[in-house]
Amino acid sequence: MAPAAVPDLAVFDTTGLERLPPAKEIERYWAADNPALWQKRLRTSVTFLAAATLVVGFALNTLVLLGLRVFQADSFLPTSRSRFVVLFLLFAGVALVVAPIVGLLPYRRLDYQLTGLFLLRRFARANRMRVKLEWEASVASVRAAGTSVPGFPGTMFAPPGGRAVVVAPLLVSDSPRVRVGHVQYFLFSERARTQDWVFAEIPLPRSMPNIWLHSQRSGAAMPFSVAGGERVRLEGDFDRHFDTYAREGAQQEALYVLTPDVMALLIDNASRFDVEIVDDRLYLYTRGYFDVLIDPSWWQAVADVMNTVGRKVTRSASRYGGPRGTSGAGEQVQRIQTRATVWRRITQAAGLIVLLGGPAVLFVVAAQTHA
Secondary structure: OOOOOOOOOOOOOOOOOOOOHHHHHHHHHHHHOOHHHHHHHHHHHHHHHHHHHHHHHHHHHHHHHHHHOOOOOOOHOOOHOOOOOHHHHHHHHHHHHHHHOOOOOOOOHHHHHHHHHHHHHHHHHHHOEEEEEEOOOOOOOOOEEEEEEOOOOOOHHHOOOOEEEEEEEEEEEEEEEEEEEEEEEEEEOOOEEEEEEEEEEEEEEEEEEEEEEEEEEOOOOOOOEEEOOOOEEEOOHHOOOOOEEEEOOHHHHHHHHOOHHHHHHHHHHHHOEEEEEEEEEEEEEEOOHHHHHOOOOHHHHHHHHHHHHHHHHHHHHOOOOOHHHOOOOOOOOOOOOHHHHHHHHHHHHHHHHHHHHHHHHHHHHHHHHHH
């Protein structure tokens, strides 16, 4: 087998992320470039303003009427002719008070996204990246979707107890080869809530054993619980920096990938990330959203990992012969089992026992009754 081509050195020009443009410039850009997205922002603000005005206006109107009744000041009540004028002035005053707050509450996240996308567009142009915009799906549509994101084999994209969807933005670079984006969890176990993660996907020349490295420095909890028996204990100081997980029975395969020089590079360059190797991909995960994507230091950290760990693992992948010395061509790599996966299998087994054993028990009882 010919050795895999070592990827080019990754260098990202982050000057486009270092200066925040004036708000008017961002508004003009989005109004011209993506009118539908800008109209969504306007609809959001107008809807919230109308709803807040009605709620606050009716509440104030009710309090005033109750106060006049309590203090027996009915003479201050407006006549039927002037009542509409008074209500109009009341709601107009409420709208003027609420309007400035609109900029702080309902679409602050949307404005935050628009600003982040503006900066990322500028960053992508400087680095010859393609930007894919795909706005957030509704919870209902995510519930109806599959359990995993097509084209993304990472464990992060098939969360137990929920759904994952890759939302805006997704940046794709051909040189160096990398995909960077935002994946959002919709968790339904307790109540509909979300988790935001940023990922960088680095291609490998062939499939490798599934390994997850949870960084102890990142401060973020793992997005899912791993089944027992998946933890791998490694020598040296590596366990002080990363918790290592591999499927049960595949610890030797993990040790083949996590050689001492790879572990040293991970400690020096990747301690801010959760790292996953799965199939022919290497993933870097960071909890966050645009606060991560528009951070120049994050992009520099990704480049450092690509230039050190990525290049080293690429060389190791070219020599990897698959489990137990097999060729590995077209092999189905076994995945780390999450606890949800284990419980799902237990539930399925119990269901089969009830489904098949129930009629058998009834048959035996009926036979003994008629004996």
